[in-house]
Amino acid sequence: MPRLTGRGVAVLVGGVVCVLLGQFLGYPVLRGIAGAALGAVLAAFLVTAKRPRVSVSREVYPERVRRGEAAFARLRVENPGTRRQGELTADDVVGVGFQAVTVRPLAPGAQAVYHYELPTDRRGRFQVGPLTMRRSDPLGLGASSQTTGDTTTLWVHPRVYPVRALAGGRPRxxxxxxxxxxxxxxxxxxxxxxxxxxxxxxxxxxxxxxxxxxxxxxxxxTDPEQPRFTVLLDTRRPLSTPDGFEEAVDLAGSLLAASSLAGHHCRLVTPEALDVSERGGPVGTRRLLDELCQLAPCDSDSLVPTELARGGGRGGGHGGGLAVVLSGAVEADLGALAALRRHYSTTIVLVLGGMAPIELPDGMRRAEVDVPGVRVLRVSNAQDAARRWNTLVAA
Structure with missing residues (x-):
């Protein structure tokens, strides 16, 4: 549907004013100016009322990338009609933003291919498309838009650092x-x-x-599905900053990807009852990263879900290694983590940014608190955690 731009509205109002002044004051020049202005507005409507007749197809490659890696869209625009198609401006929806593409004039039956980079600085699942075709008259008085084309999905996975797989099964x-x-x-x-x-x-x-x-x-x-590896990722909102949460997700994704690609049966657990278990291999790795891709902070109070505390759930019982990724910790978490160690052959806790100060009976506060029977690594960020993890697993 054509519409007037801000300039078009101003010209239309000016034309009407000139008509009235020319009529009452008797100046033919004002009536001539008014006619030109109203004629330009009418011409703008006629030009922009013609709907663009183009067919659009889009590809995103690759459709799954890690945060910060390059991803591109290939846009193919074709003129299937028998008349020349004028220049268009296309706005392609990318998540919550737009990517502007100028589509040059197309002869009948001609097509043009455009490539542009997609933003991957934020983790998430983003819809790419549909395409909004915009056209305007040469004077910029009118504009029209038309939504066309299909949509596709861009998965921006967490950043994955190279880490060693922690192998472990039930005690033999x-x-x-x-x-x-x-x-x-x-x-x-x-x-x-x-x-x-x-x-x-x-x-x-x-x-x-x-x-x-x-x-x-x-x-x-042993069950052929073993070895097993479980990651408990702390997603509680009050204990993490946005940057700290992203670092924690990156670290959890790195640990799960390494173990899954090594053929281990992997399980991802969060305080808000997310419990995903996948067999090892590329397909399982992709599914786990897809889950992390859409993960958001929650308002849960407890770190350890009930099923994990009992050693059960969809992950299939006890055994294997457990990694707990925290972006902060409080005193109530320490006992819960200590109770988990009896279900696993190895338990490692990684605290990003240090541990929250804990009140002691004498009124003093300290941040360095160990969990009995559990190896605790205090790290500054996900990259530092990967380095410390590799050193520990290699030893």
């Missing part, structure tokens, strides 16, 4: 003692020796245990 013990500290790699790793029940494989009988106990004993092997 049997009647001959602990089998070792090597990571679990699948169904050939021995987890336990137990009494035989009807239906067990006879070839799994453990004859030394049978001789020792006088009962039929069989070997029980």
């Amino acid at each position: 013990h049997h009647h001959e003692g602990r089998t070792g500290d090597d990571p679990l790699h699948g169904s050939l790793d021995l987890r336990d020796v137990r009494e035989y029940v009807v239906g067990d494989e006879v070839r799994h009988l453990h004859w030394k245990a049978v001789a020792r106990t006088g009962q039929l004993m069989v070997r029980e092997y």
Whole structure:
């Protein structure tokens, strides 16, 4: 629908005033000026009323990028009509903003391809499109717009730093003692020796245990889904600044991506009941990063969800390694984190920006508080955390 611009409204009002003055004062010049002004406004309406007839297609490549990496859109505009299409200005919606593209005149059947960079400085899931085609008359008195084209999605994942995968499964013990500290790699790793029940494989009988106990004993092997790795990401709003929250998400994404690409069964948990479990591999990695891509701070009071405190939930029970990523901590969190360690073979807490001061009985305050039985790393940002993590895992 054509509309008048601010300049067009001013010309229209001026033309009407000139008509009235020319009529009452009897000046033909004013009537001539009024006619020219009103004619220009009418011409602007006629020019902008013609809807642009173009077909638009768009591609985003790559459709998933990490924060700060380059992403581009390829816009293809074609004139399928039999008449020449004049110059247009196209506004492509990118998230909550616009990307302006000047579409040059197109001959009948011609097409033009335009490339432009998309903003990736913010993490999130952003809609790209639809395209708003704008045209105006040469004098800028009128304008019209038309929304056309499809939409696509740009996923801006958190920034991922290179970190080592923390491997760990359920403790492996049997009647001959602990089998070792090597990571679990699948169904050939021995987890336990137990009494035989009807239906067990006879070839799994453990004859030394049978001789020792006088009962039929069989070997029980680990679930092929192991090793397991869980990340508890603190998303509570009162304890994090916007920059600190983004650093925490970057760190959680780095840890999960490393373990998932190493083939580990990974689980992401937040205080607001987000509980996502994925098998290792590129597909699982992408799904975990997609979840982190849309994560926002919450108003929860408790750090540890009930299911995680019990060692259950969709992640599938106990075992494996646990990394807790905090952008701040309070005294109430310390006991909850200490209680978690019995469910996991390794528990590491990473506190970004240090730990919040804690009130002591004597009225003093201190920020350096350790969690019993848990390794605590106090780091300045996600990059520092990745470096400290690699040193710890390598050791």
